[in-house]
Amino acid sequence: MNLVENTQKRLAAWKIDSLSLAGRVTLIKDVTSALPNYTMMYVKCSSETCLKLDKFNSDFLWGHTTNKNDVYLIKWDNVCLSKRNGGLGIKKTKNMNQVLLTKIGRWLLHGENGIWCKLLQYKYLKNRNIADSELTKGITCSSTWKDIAFGAKLVAKVFNGE
Known part of the structure; x- marks a missing residue:
């Protein structure tokens, strides 16, 4: 199973509606951002893969599902800033890779x-x-x-x- 499918499968298992924004941020930082770490230590992921993984995290953060489309409240670049700089401290996949x-x-x-x-x-x-x-x-x-x-x-x- 590749990184994108594995991350998508993991995100689909969680109930987005029952999690607060803080809970979703924690899951992104501790689970979905950590899933590809071992592979990314020795494989340079394509830009497309990095964008897909970031998109999954972004959709999950804002509560997007296939049935529900909301508006993104903040640009992903701003979300990925450090907490000190006003972001949520989520790491971009390409940078982490x-x-x-x-x-x-x-x-x-x-x-x-x-x-x-x-x-x-x-x-x-x-x-x-x-x-x-x-x-x-x-x-x-x-x-x-x-x-x-x-x-x-x-x-x-x-x-x-x-």
């Missing part, structure tokens, strides 16, 4: 000693820096590796002040 990809990238960039890090370094890096922009070009590698390398490049940009 990038953060989770950087986690594994950071481990590889800083020489983590786990066996899986050593395996990836041996198989793909071969004495090269993971932040090398040419790392995934011209070689046959898995899409997962390309996504992890993308996360490492994001980490390198932050550390280089870009």
